[in-house]
Amino acid sequence: GNSVTQMEGPVTLSEEAFLTINCTYTATGYPSLFWYVQYPGEGLQLLLKATKADDKGSNKGFEATYRKETTSFHLEKGSVQVSDSAVYFCALSDLNLGYNFNKFYFGSGTKLNVKP
Amino acid sequence: EAQVTQNPRYLITVTGKKLTVTCSQNMNHEYMSWYRQDPGLGLRQIYYSMNVEVTDKGDVPEGYKVSRKEKRNFPLILESPSPNQTSLYFCASRPGQGFGYTFGSGTRLTVV
Numbered sequence: 001g002n003s004v005t006q007m008e009g010p011v012t013l014s015e016e017a018f019l020t021i022n023c024t025y026t027a028t029g030y031p032s033l034f035w036y037v038q039y040p041g042e043g044l045q046l047l048l049k050a051t052k053a054d055d056k057g058s059n060k061g062f063e064a065t066y067r068k069e070t071t072s073f074h075l076e077k078g079s080v081q082v083s084d085s086a087v088y089f090c091a092l093s094d095l096n097l098g099y100n101f102n103k104f105y106f107g108s109g110t111k112l113n114v115k116p
Numbered sequence: 117e118a119q120v121t122q123n124p125r126y127l128i129t130v131t132g133k134k135l136t137v138t139c140s141q142n143m144n145h146e147y148m149s150w151y152r153q154d155p156g157l158g159l160r161q162i163y164y165s166m167n168v169e170v171t172d173k174g175d176v177p178e179g180y181k182v183s184r185k186e187k188r189n190f191p192l193i194l195e196s197p198s199p200n201q202t203s204l205y206f207c208a209s210r211p212g213q214g215f216g217y218t219f220g221s222g223t224r225l226t227v228v
Contacts, residue, residue: 106159
């Protein structure tokens, strides 16, 4: 079946450090991949996405590349800020052939703490 | 502003007292879903809808009902709430296949 596995947190970094949050997936078809961010007390916001192999999604300095050969979609940022402190969720959307509807699979979330 | 609006943001209720959490989106999205978020369990889908009058169960539908009489609204109904339904609930919508969800701000429900 389909699933998403994220590195466990929390991840604690100093401001301006390089960030990597690992995400790997299993899928039966050709999924679209997403990263969401959840700031304290808020809902999830779509951060970036990639819909096919070798696509790179990017937004607000964050990047992730869809790697089919390693079934990965790692989130990276070159220089984190205190305001990036949040929980990050990797997600997968695969076509369920029994229904005309993509089912979404979320990872468990990785909490990022950035210290000044 | 394009958004998903949930109400109420916070709700404390007693066991067995029927309640409805409303959800409305102004983006003309086809697909809508309800999720609950619990510590250690992540996000779990309760129900989803592909269009008006088309709904189906997600991973944890027991104790919940939904309806989709209009495209923009997707209320979540708890007919007889129990303490194990204490959780943070999110409504979400998206245009269709290949698109990500837009989430509401959440409803924190406590059942005592």
